[in-house]
Amino acid sequence: MDVIEAILTRHSVRDFSSKPVPKETVMNILELATRSPSGGNSQPWEVFVVSGATIEKIRKMYRERLQGGGAGTPSERPPLPSFIQERMTTVRNERLKLLGLDPADPASAKVFTEWSSRLYGAPVLVVICMDKALSSDLDIGIFIQSICIAAQGYGVDSFIAGGFLSQPDILRRELEIPESLNIVAGIGLGYPNPNSIINTYRSPRRPVSEVVRYKS
Numbered sequence: 647m648d649v650i651e652a653i654l655t656r657h658s659v660r661d662f663s664s665k666p667v668p669k670e671t672v673m674n675i676l677e678l679a680t681r682s683p684s685g686g687n688s689q690p691w692e693v694f695v696v697s698g699a700t701i702e703k704i705r706k707m708y709r710e711r712l713q714g715g716g717a718g719t720p721s722e723r724p725p726l727p728s729f730i731q732e733r734m735t736t737v738r739n740e741r742l743k744l745l746g747l748d749p750a751d752p753a754s755a756k757v758f759t760e761w762s763s764r765l766y767g768a769p770v771l772v773v774i775c776m777d778k779a780l781s782s783d784l785d786i787g788i789f790i791q792s793i794c795i796a797a798q799g800y801g802v803d804s805f806i807a808g809g810f811l812s813q814p815d816i817l818r819r820e821l822e823i824p825e826s827l828n829i830v831a832g833i834g835l836g837y838p839n840p841n842s843i844i845n846t847y848r849s850p851r852r853p854v855s856e857v858v859r860y861k862s
């Protein structure tokens with residue numbers, strides 16, 4: 647697969663099959679991702695991978711936490727601008743409609759909360775951390791995209807989700823993440839459930855002519 651095909655075919659898989667991803671494949675993907683550029687070659691990423699019995703244990707704890715009413719920590723960030731909110735609402739509503747649900751029904755939103763609590767069935771969760779003294783979000787973003795594109799090259803699908811980090815205390819304890827590190831991102835890796843309609847969803851993009859201001 648060439649890089650153009652990898653970029654074009656990558657999309658968020660929200661329902662993984664239980665088929666495991668071999669550790670060797672995961673390590674190959676992550677080794678490729680370490681080729682990512684970073685400011686001053688600082689390579690600020692620290693990676694914790696969980697699969698097998700441990701991810702099943704974490705999945706169970708997430709589900710129990712959700713059932714107990716602890717859906718996660720509320721965001722401390724300021725509200726998003728309305729044009730961003732609109733784009734996010736558009737894809738959310740499109741996904742709900744694809745599932746035959748009414749976006750206006752508040753109960754519909756619970757579907758994704760429930761899926762999120764079971765980590766979308768991903769057999770592998772990659773948790774990216776960074777030293778608390780650093781704020782190299784750009785470097786981490788590049789690293790994440792490298793993981794997703796490298797995974798694509800290995801025929802492995804991915805899903806980046808803020809929701810994966812909704813229970814940081816569980817991740818910190820089970821993955822033995824030191825207090826000196828911030829938990830920054832979570833990426834699910836695996837193979838798609840072939841019967842899942844949600845995996846047929848492809849999100850729209852703004853046209854490049856709208857995004858780019860080009861002077862020559």
Ligand SMILES: Cc1cc2nc3c(=O)[nH]c(=O)nc-3n(C[C@H](O)[C@H](O)[C@H](O)COP(=O)(O)O)c2cc1C
Nearest residue numbers: 656657658659737758806807808809810847848849
């Ligand atoms: C930093 C980040 C956090 C995300 N968090 C979530 C999430 O919590 N729940 C979710 O359904 N999708 C999440 N996504 C996936 C985006 O919704 C998705 O990438 C976007 O809609 C574009 O769709 P695509 O990945 O299929 O191209 C996240 C993506 C990124 C990059």
